[in-house]
Amino acid sequence: MRYLILLLAFALPLASAAPRDDKTQALYDYLLGIWGNSTLAGQSDLTWRDSIDMAQRVHDDTGKYPALMGYDFMNYYDATEGDGRHQTEEAIAWHARGGLVSFHWHWRMENGKFYTKETPFRLPAADYRKIDQAIDRIALELKRLQDAGVPVLWRPLHEAAGGWFWWGTSREGYIALWRHMHERLTQTHGLRNLIWVWNGQDPAWYPGDDVVDITGYDVYDHAYAEAWQKTKQHGKPVALSETGHIPDPAEGPRWLWFLTWNDGAGPAGVTDPNNFWTGEHHNSNAHKRKVYNDPRVITLDRLPKF
Template sequence: MPPSPVAAIKLLALSAMLTLSAATLAGETCTVNGKSWPLCGGDNGGWSFENGQYCVARNFCPANRTSAPAIATRAAPVDAKANPKTRAIYTWLRGIWGKSIIAGQTDLSWDDTIDMAERVHADTGKYPALMGFDFMDYGMNGTALSGQHQTEEAIAFANKGGLVSFHWHWRDPSLLKTARVNQARFYAHEPDADKNTSFTIPVANGALDANSPAYQQINDGIDLVAVQLKRLADANVTVLWRPLHEASGNNGDGWFWWGRARADGVPQAYANILLWRHMYERLVKVHGLHNLIWVWNGQDPAWYPGDDVVDIASVDIYDKADNKTYGAQLAKYRQTAQASAEKKPIALSENSYIPDPDKIRADGAWWLWFMTWNDGAGPAGVSSPNNFWTGEYFNTAAHKRKVYHHPNVITLDKLPRF
C-alpha cells in the first residue's frame, strides 16, 4: 500500500534533510566571493534557505558551471505581457545576436548641457544606435538639478529611431525623498567614507523582511522610477532595463549598497537576488509595466536571479589605459554566458575600450552591444582618464572611426523602424 500524501511529504522532507546533512558532513561546499556555503539538499537551480541555513544548489555553484548553456534562447521576453513594440525589439535583438554589434553610448546624466550622442557624431560621422540613460538624480531635492531630464532625453532619442537603455544609481532609499543630491549616496565600499551609505537590503528567515522600514523605503524607490518608466511606456518607448548594475562589485566587495558585505550571515548574492525578483514583481505585476527588456549585470554567475526574470545577460569591463589592443574579451563573454541555463544574448553593458569588431568576429565573442561610458572632464577632444569617449586616452580617433563604420556594427542609420 503506498504511503498517504502527508506521509509522502514527510518522507520527502526527511530525505531532503538527510541529503543536506550528508552534503554538509561530507564538507561539500560552494565558494562564492571567497566564502564557502554548503550545497543544498534539493536542487532548485539557485540559492536556498533550508533548515535555517543558506545553501547553494550544486549545479548553480560557479565552479560547476564550465560549459555554455544548452537550453535554447527564449522566443519572447520573460514578461508574457510585453507590449508589441517590446516584443518586436526583443525578436530583432535575438535575430541579430551572433551577426552584428549595436553601437551604444552612455549619456552624461549629471550635466544636461553635454550631448554624448553629438560627441560621437562629431568624431565618427555616425550616431550610436543605443543610448544609455540613468535615473540617478530622480527624487532628489531641487528641480533645477541636472539629471532630472533623462526621461525627456530618452523619449527624444527614441523618436529619432534610437534604442534606449536605463540603469539606476539608486541612492540611499532611506533618504531619497528628503535629501539633497550630495547627501544621499549609493556607494557601500568607497575609501572616502563620506561617499558611502549604510543602507542594507532587509532579509529575515530567507526572505525580504516586509515588516522592516527599509522594505517600504525600497518600495518607495521602485515606485519613484515606475513613474518615469510609465512615462516612457506611454510614449511607446521600450527600455533595455539594467537595474542593480555591477551588483557583486569588485570580486564581491560590494561597490553599491545593493551588493554590500553583510554581518548577519545572509549571502550578499542571495540578498541581491531577492531584491531583483521583488523589483521585477513590483514593476511588472503591480505597476503593469510591459515595455521593459530585463538586462542582468551582476558581474558574477553566483548573483544570477533566474532565467524567468532575465532577458539579456551583460557585463561591464574597464581595462587599464595601456591596453589599446581592443581585444574581443572572450573570457568575460564566456563567463557571462555560463551564468544562465538558457542561452541568453550577451551584452557589453559598460566599457572603456571598444572591442575591435574584426576580433569579435574572429573569436566568436558576439557582444549584442557595446556601451562606452561617458565623459567627465570638460570640453570635447580632451584626453583624460575621466573621458571615456572624447580624446584618445582610451579609444583612438582611428579606432572609433573604424568601429562606427564597420559593416558588422549597427549605428542609428542602420536600425529598422520598430
C-alpha cells in the first residue's frame, strides 16, 4: 500500500501556485509535458537598450530563433534612464510571433538602485507602503500583458541568497516579501497570467510550494551539477534561469529551459566578456549552432500554438 500511495502521488499534477487563465494553464501543462525530455532555448533581451534585437542576433548566428525571450521591468519604476521602457511592447510582439515570454525585475528602491551596496533599503520591511507602490506599478504592465493574452514566466526577486540585491538582505524578509508579492499580484490585482519561477539560489530561501510553480538557478561558472542538486529537491521543474555558457544538451541534467544572458558591448559579432551571446568569449559559434539545431532543444519554429 505504501508504494501504491507513492506512485499515486507522483502521478498527480503539480499543485498550482496561483489561479491561471486558460492560455496560461495550457502553457504550464505543456511545460510539465516536456519537462525531462526537451529543453527550451531562451535568450535574455538587452533590456536597457531598446534598439538591440537579441532574438535576431541569435538567428543570425544559428539560423533559428529562441523559443523563449527574457525581459526586465528594471526601468519601469524609480529609474532615470529613458531607454528600456518598451519591454512590455516587445514582449507582446514576441508573443504574437509565437514565442514564450519571461520577465524578471531588477527592482529599484529608495534611491533608484537595486544593488545592496548602492541603496540603504533593507529587509525585513516594517512598512510596505513603498513596496506596494512599486508592485502596483509593475502590476499595470503585467495586466497589459494579460489583456494581450500573454502568459508570463514571472521570475521576481532573483538571486536573493547572493546578498548583492537589497531583497537578499534577510532570508526571513525575503520569504515574507515573496509571499506578499504573490498575494498582491494574484489577489489584489487579480492577475491570472503568471507562472511563478523562483531562483533564490539557496534551498533555505524557498518560499513554499504553494507560491512557486518552477524552480531555477543562475549559473555563470559551469557548476551545473551542483546547481541542479540544490534546485531539484523542491520537486518542481528546474530551469537554467540565467547562464553565460550554453550547456550541451547531450551532457548533464535536462533543464526545462536555458536563458543565455544578453550582450552589453557594442555591435553583433564583437567578442568581449560583456557579450554573453555575440562573439565567442562565452560560446563558440559552432557550439551555438550545435545546441540550437539539436533535436532535444525546442526553438521558436518547434513551439505549438497556445
